Amino acid sequence: MDILRTENMTKRFGGVVANDNLSIGIPKGQITALIGPNGSGKTTFINVATGVHPITSGKVYFKDQDISGMDINKISRLGIARTFQKIRLFENLSVIENVLVARKPFYKSGPMSVVLGTPKFRKEEKENKEKAMELLKLVGLEDRAYDSPTGMAYGLRRCLEIARALALEPQLMFLDEPAAGMTRDEFKVIMDLMMILKERGITILLVEHTMDFIKAVADWVYVLNFGQVIAKGKFDDIEKDPLVLKAYLGED
């Protein structure tokens, strides 16, 4: 069953067609990879599906609910989390606060109970801090909880962004080039993390350029070129597809 599917999803930026009539299904509980040469519309796909860019035409369904045209925050609250190609953290907040921001939808206390400091609010705050700490432990950042994320190593910043996305308790996660610019060790950490998430039942859509990475984790691969799907299937089959080879390597 597909947790998210698009029907003739099209995104135009002026004259440029970034996504051209895409009809894609993301199978539930699996790791799907979206690959393709630069400018083939991978990041645009994520941006449109999460509501960051308004859709030009077509539909996006999440668990059979039409989410095209919904506000970003509503889509996020339905259980779709994401990371960004260029890491976007809240630099003025500490590491744990970055994670806590994404816990806000779970708070039930209104402004009144906050100002009065009611026991209910304190309990909520304590529970969510514990939850955030758990996530930091998962990504190996528990020692840095009260540091500023500014100036942290690139791999750690990426892990923090993933922890923040996980704080939403998502069913589906979009990861936009999580392994880009990582060292070999950091790469391994992210890979292990993804397998843990898969075990927890979180569906993942991955945009990546590193083929080793995709080969190791992806159950299913879509190949995009000029905004269209040119191939789909298991990685081993895709690898030999003449259209894919042509898109990546050019014509003989």
Add this chain to the structure above:
Amino acid sequence: MKKLIFVVGAILLIVLFPIFTNNSYHLYLMNRALIHAILATGLVFLTGFAGQISLGQAGFYAIGAYTSAYFTVKLGMPITVGVIAGIVISVVAGFLLSIPSFKLKAFFLSLVTIAFGQIVWMLVINLTPITGGPSGFFGIPFYSVGNNMLSFGQVFWLFGGLLFVSVFIMYRIKHSHFGRAMLAMNDDDVATETCGISTKRLKMAAFGFSAGLAGLAGALYAHLAGFLSPEPFTFFESSNFVAMAVVGGLRHMSGGVVGGIGLTLLPEFLRFGGWENYYLMVTSIIVILIIIFVPMGLGPILESLFRKIFRLKRSNTKTL
């Protein structure tokens, strides 16, 4: 123990201020300073925490002042009702002004807020049946309990209490999921939205809160002065309020208090001792120097000074 004595002593000194002076002009000035502190605290919340700009705060100040004056004088309501009405109408205006901020940022948003301030100012001048226009609004009742008028000293405690409550509310909100979301929005709108947070609602709340404090300040001013004319509600005052928040420290809890009181009293200090002709110019120069050399504002500096004197440690669980 030594710490405690110092802290309690400092608080007592402030609280007892009205007892040490009988000069009613000094007390009146201190009351004006507290009003500005309340207003600037709202701006610190709006700009420093939520990352939105308002160069039209004098508009809310006017709405609060004239609403309370109208309710008490024309409708014969008690001052409390007038002040609450002033706050409520200001908050509604704040909600409305937040709508352009959904799409606009920085320069463009500041232009819209300037326009808002100008619209209110034009209404103050031309809506004569309600505001009295350029000739003014007279006979606004002074603070009283029963039949006893409060002294300026007692008003000082009243305003001080309201300022304390304002800062306390802001402190509690800041150290909650709401405050974190606002600081996050200040850093990155889109990333905040992807955390499942509606930035529209946050912006509405931030504009509403700062407008509410400006409305409160305006209403308090109306009953303190007893008379309203259009002068204190010009664009010049709006920019003066922003200067208070910046000088005090936009990102600091005490920014509004330090800036509001500091910039109200500074020109008055300069008025004495032969500076009469230049005090406004010197005030402006001092503001420029503070912004250049202490961009964080005076609040953080006073805090670290305070920590040094009382040897307090910074808790590591809260940023800022």
